[in-house]
Amino acid sequence: MEDSLQISSSSIISLIALVVCIFVYYLWRPVTNGTKSCTVPQADTINKATCLNIIAGSDSIAVAITWALCLIVNNTHVLKKAQDELDIHIGKHRKVKESDMKNLVYLQAIVKESLRLYPVNGLISLLAAIEDCTLSTGYYVPAGTHLMVNIWKIHRDERLWPEPDEFQPERFLGGHKDVDVKGQNFELLPFGSGRRSCPGMALSLQVLHLTLAALLHSFEIATPSNEPVDMTESIGLTHMKATPLEVLLIPRLNSKHYEN
Numbered sequence: 001m002e003d004s005l006q007i008s009s010s011s012i013i014s015l016i017a018l019v020v021c022i023f024v025y026y027l028w029r030p031v032t033n034g035t036k037s038c039t040v041p042q043a044d045t046i047n048k049a050t051c052l053n054i055i056a057g058s059d060s061i062a063v064a065i066t067w068a069l070c071l072i073v074n075n076t077h078v079l080k081k082a083q084d085e086l087d088i089h090i091g092k093h094r095k096v097k098e099s100d101m102k103n104l105v106y107l108q109a110i111v112k113e114s115l116r117l118y119p120v121n122g123l124i125s126l127l128a129a130i131e132d133c134t135l136s137t138g139y140y141v142p143a144g145t146h147l148m149v150n151i152w153k154i155h156r157d158e159r160l161w162p163e164p165d166e167f168q169p170e171r172f173l174g175g176h177k178d179v180d181v182k183g184q185n186f187e188l189l190p191f192g193s194g195r196r197s198c199p200g201m202a203l204s205l206q207v208l209h210l211t212l213a214a215l216l217h218s219f220e221i222a223t224p225s226n227e228p229v230d231m232t233e234s235i236g237l238t239h240m241k242a243t244p245l246e247v248l249l250i251p252r253l254n255s256k257h258y259e260n
């Protein structure tokens, strides 16, 4: 296996951490408008945004990519379908580009299905209700109540999702094709909903799609022992995989595409 190379989830996390650091650096550098540097309220806003981004954004994408890879490696028919789609739309003579993403509908379905089964944050918070209300389920919520919503449970509710524990990206090309992750469909809320939903959603989706597309297009992926990946989750602010993911990558394109 001369051409193969092994990566672990820690290298993916390091890469993502680097991207977040660059992002944070650009947020924190002195802001000037012509001659004056930034005012105190702007500085406060930047500090708050930076801290929130570090806390909320630093490992989320790495966690999401790791789970998506685990699911793909454990479901080789999905890997094959994703690679067929990449070969049809991109071919094997060039690299994936950001403008290709709109054509990769199966890959987009994989990302949605992966965020459904393994939302990075299983619990989201909704801010205090402004006025008394009664939910469709009959629960009375007095004004001022803070709600914690268990989206992990909603994402696996069999009344909403047939065979809820199965990894079936195809559901987003059929019965659930109009369901997206942007907070308007309450059965799928990996980024939350409303005014306090995730501000990093657009960035995350772009990075998730592009990273997965580039990886699946460039490499055959398998576990070193060909055993299924252990899917145990750890407990924490984000639901990281309990054990590191180790995969074997084998180049599937001409060697010139791996230069630089």
Ligand code: HEM
Residues within 6 Å of the ligand: 052, 053, 056, 057, 058, 060, 061, 064, 119, 120, 121, 123, 124, 125, 126, 189, 190, 191, 192, 193, 195, 196, 197, 198, 199, 200, 201, 203, 204
């Ligand atoms: C796959 C990646 C990500 C997922 C699944 C995710 C998910 C979430 C969720 C569920 C919330 C809470 C929403 C709520 O409680 O209603 C949140 C909040 C937040 N996220 Fe993300 N996130 C991701 C990536 C990022 C990134 C990359 C950044 C920044 C660069 C980021 C910045 C934030 C911030 C600042 C908040 C707090 C917003 C507020 O309280 O107003 N997230 N995210």
